[in-house]
Amino acid sequence: MRDRVLEIFEKTGVLLEGHFLLTSGRHSKQYLQCAQVLQYPEYTEELCSLLIEPYKDKGIELVVGPAMGGIIIAYEAARNLGCRTVFAERENGKMALRRGFEVSKGEKILIVEDVITTGGSVKEVIDLTVKEGAEVVGVSSFVDRSEGKADLGKPFTSLISFNIETYSPQNCPLCEKGVPAVKPGSRKS
Ligand SMILES: [Zn+2]
Numbered sequence: 001m002r003d004r005v006l007e008i009f010e011k012t013g014v015l016l017e018g019h020f021l022l023t024s025g026r027h028s029k030q031y032l033q034c035a036q037v038l039q040y041p042e043y044t045e046e047l048c049s050l051l052i053e054p055y056k057d058k059g060i061e062l063v064v065g066p067a068m069g070g071i072i073i074a075y076e077a078a079r080n081l082g083c084r085t086v087f088a089e090r091e092n093g094k095m096a097l098r099r100g101f102e103v104s105k106g107e108k109i110l111i112v113e114d115v116i117t118t119g120g121s122v123k124e125v126i127d128l129t130v131k132e133g134a135e136v137v138g139v140s141s142f143v144d145r146s147e148g149k150a151d152l153g154k155p156f157t158s159l160i161s162f163n164i165e166t167y168s169p170q171n172c173p174l175c176e177k178g179v180p181a182v183k184p185g186s187r188k189s
Helices: 002-011 034-039 041-055 071-081 120-131
Strands: 015-021 027-032 062-066 084-091 094-096 108-116 135-144 156-161
Touching (some): 002 015, 002 156, 034 041, 034 108, 034 135, 041 071, 041 108, 041 135, 062 071, 062 120, 071 108, 084 120, 094 120, 120 135
Parallel strands (some): 062 084, 108 135
Antiparallel strands (some): 015 027, 084 094
16 A cells, blocks of 8 residues: 555655755755645545545544645545545634534544644644544544654554655755755746
């Protein structure tokens, strides 16, 4: 599965190879831009069908995705599972269900996300749905960048675990070689 996921990531521009200037000020050889795959419904569909595989027979009634990264994934996961979907978004800095979205007491929920790094947003979504009495069956993300460290307090699965090495500008092997660096998201010339 890892190979196929990587193949899709490379094909759709999720995984970029080069010399990148990260917002943290560090440099890297790789960059992940998960939104890229969501341009292509056929690949999004394929990844989401892998994503929900562990939850197919778990009686999931609602898929929740945190905005923005989780919205399309949650929609496609719910379409595949044949259930309802809502998204959570920030209101005054805190994750909330707005627009009249609700979860019911006892509702079995799957939370999906594109990338989990610290799991902060997902944890907030878990808390707000549990507070309404829902049952969070699990959390699933395309990518786990936590190096297995994200402790969500719920079963957590991902399609791929990914660790991108970063360098300080002083110790960057690509700077040393004189490879031009780019800010991810800027257009290639
Ligand atoms: Zn560099």
